[in-house]
Amino acid sequence: MEPELCRTMKEVRLGVDAADAALIALLARRFGYMRAAARIKQDRDAVRDEDRKQAVTDAAVEAARVQGVPADLVARLWEDLVETSIAYEDREWARIRG
Template identity: 55%
Template sequence: MTILPGPECSTMAEVRAGVDQVDRELIALLRRRFDYMDAAARIKPERGHVRDEARKAQVIENACRLAAASGLPEGAIRQLWNDLVEASIAYELEEYDRRVTKS
């Protein structure tokens, strides 16, 4: 099935195919993002350096600014990015611990 841009969809099947395609792309992008968490866990010298509240706030504000410029709901993006960053921190802590115990 051809994936149409959202504004060109005229059936729910087209909408669902587009959403499914975007979800596949988002998962691939999240894999790339978490690859950076793997690198951070390898690079940071201490476990206590994993959580960086100033950086977390910066990442969320960057996402909100981009969302607003794109016409997306800023509150929803703020919550989504907060959850994403928290999941990234948890993942990075697990990777850090795994690397330390493996050494």
């Protein structure tokens, strides 16, 4: 159900739960790409790429603006998402290379 059609909190909560499940599935895919990056990158220093981090965040903020989502909140969320992804990739890099 689209948010605009919700008439009860039960409907809202069902929608939020469905959106959360979809987000987790997307995060699993994103983390899969982080595992791939850890496998491909030969140098641990390549795990952190500040230029790429900024480009990813800028793209998310612009997409948020287009969708009418508060860009400042998306910027905060993406900062956490990208930093968490970097930490995961670093952990995977170390695991792969022992």
